[in-house]
Amino acid sequence: MRRQFFWLFTSAVLALIAHVTYVLFLPSHSFSAAIDVALGPEHSNRFSVLAADAQIKLIPSATAENIVGICKFSVAEGPVKVTAQLPEGFWSFAVYTIRGEQVYAINDTQADTNTFTVEMSRDNGLLAQIFDGIDDAVDVTGDDIGWRIALNENQGLAVLWMAVADPLLRKEAEDVIKQSRCVRVDG
Amino acid sequence: MNRAIIPLVMLAVGLGFGPLSAQYMMENASIAAPIGASGWKEIRSGSEDLNAMYLAGHFLRRGQLPPPKGSRFFVRTEDDDGNSLRGECLVTVEGTFPAARWWFVSASSGGARTSLDVSQAIREASSETAVSVSVSPVPGNWLVPPGGGGYELQLVLLGSFDDVAGVLPALPRVKRLWC
Numbered sequence: 001m002r003r004q005f006f007w008l009f010t011s012a013v014l015a016l017i018a019h020v021t022y023v024l025f026l027p028s029h030s031f032s033a034a035i036d037v038a039l040g041p042e043h044s045n046r047f048s049v050l051a052a053d054a055q056i057k058l059i060p061s062a063t064a065e066n067i068v069g070i071c072k073f074s075v076a077e078g079p080v081k082v083t084a085q086l087p088e089g090f091w092s093f094a095v096y097t098i099r100g101e102q103v104y105a106i107n108d109t110q111a112d113t114n115t116f117t118v119e120m121s122r123d124n125g126l127l128a129q130i131f132d133g134i135d136d137a138v139d140v141t142g143d144d145i146g147w148r149i150a151l152n153e154n155q156g157l158a159v160l161w162m163a164v165a166d167p168l169l170r171k172e173a174e175d176v177i178k179q180s181r182c183v184r185v186d187g
Numbered sequence: 188m189n190r191a192i193i194p195l196v197m198l199a200v201g202l203g204f205g206p207l208s209a210q211y212m213m214e215n216a217s218i219a220a221p222i223g224a225s226g227w228k229e230i231r232s233g234s235e236d237l238n239a240m241y242l243a244g245h246f247l248r249r250g251q252l253p254p255p256k257g258s259r260f261f262v263r264t265e266d267d268d269g270n271s272l273r274g275e276c277l278v279t280v281e282g283t284f285p286a287a288r289w290w291f292v293s294a295s296s297g298g299a300r301t302s303l304d305v306s307q308a309i310r311e312a313s314s315e316t317a318v319s320v321s322v323s324p325v326p327g328n329w330l331v332p333p334g335g336g337g338y339e340l341q342l343v344l345l346g347s348f349d350d351v352a353g354v355l356p357a358l359p360r361v362k363r364l365w366c
Contacts, residue, residue: 011201018205027247034250061254063302100243165306
């Protein structure tokens with residue numbers, strides 16, 4: 001009886017471990033692979049505007065008529081800065097971890113500007129935040145309004161989404177968004 | 188022999204049940220029960236609890252990014268009478284669409300998706316909107332479902348003005364006209 005209970009318990013523990021492992025790793029692996037296919041090789045820390053068919057596959061909240069720009073970034077070797085350029089209109093900017101957790105979002109009405117920077121860095125823990133002063137606070141430098149985000153993972157995605165009400169203005173809006181940059185901050 | 192079989196079976200059951208239960212939770216735990224009699228089900232976004240992990244997994248394992256916080260994502264695979272949505276049938280999605288800065292209706296099947304958004308939709312004088320979903324051309328707002336078989340209908344709201352906890356937005360009716 002005790003032996004059967006032992007194996008039942010072991011089976012339950014194994015099921016729990018397999019469950020958690022599956023939920024934590026397989027979905028993000030599938031998504032990362034889909035991103036790699038959509039963005040092509042050498043895409044880390046680079047901003048790309050997606051093709052219509054790629055964006056409807058990757059972003060369920062986007063249509064082919066929207067404009068979606070993505071930067072898959074890694075903060076393992078230092079902070080990464082996104083400089084966003086957007087035309088007037090309804091847009092949103094969001095930062096996700098590679099596990100799909102949305103850690104930051106802002107839209108046109110909240111930002112009150114169409115040009116801004118967001119710097120993403122690795123969260124070094126509470127003590128480092130206290131001593132280095134890293135936080136999510138607004139950082140105004142000259143004319144450039146910027147935000148800082150500390151992530152608890154090395155990889156993430158910065159996503160710019162814009163609704164284009166008039167298809168005739170799509171090209172013009174896309175040209176503005178293509179000026180956005182995503183680069184690693186040296187030093 | 189029996190002594191070896193029992194542990195092996197128990198280990199296999201444990202290893203099999205874990206991923207299967209994870210798949211079930213990702214498929215179902217993130218989707219709310221049908222909203223009233225409307226037949227729409229909401230995929231909850233923006234939750235901060237344990238369910239958020241399953242919600243993210245629901246999209247990520249399909250190679251998709253979860254909808255942003257503040258968006259509302261409704262899905263259904265049946266019309267108001269419980270018939271499956273199929274490409275060879277003419278289905279209308281009509282009524283008052285929710286107040287939102289941006290919405291779209293889309294039909295998806297096998298990874299392909301077609302959609303019609305607020306800027307493309309023609310609204311009637313009564314402020315109601317009717318979208319016809321059919322593979323054959325239909326006057327007015329026409330959405331072509333991908334493929335000829337079954338599809339899932341989605342209604343996505345971004346910048347919803349009804350985004351208040353517990354408040355359900357007005358959702359359109361879905362009727363099959365002919366098949």
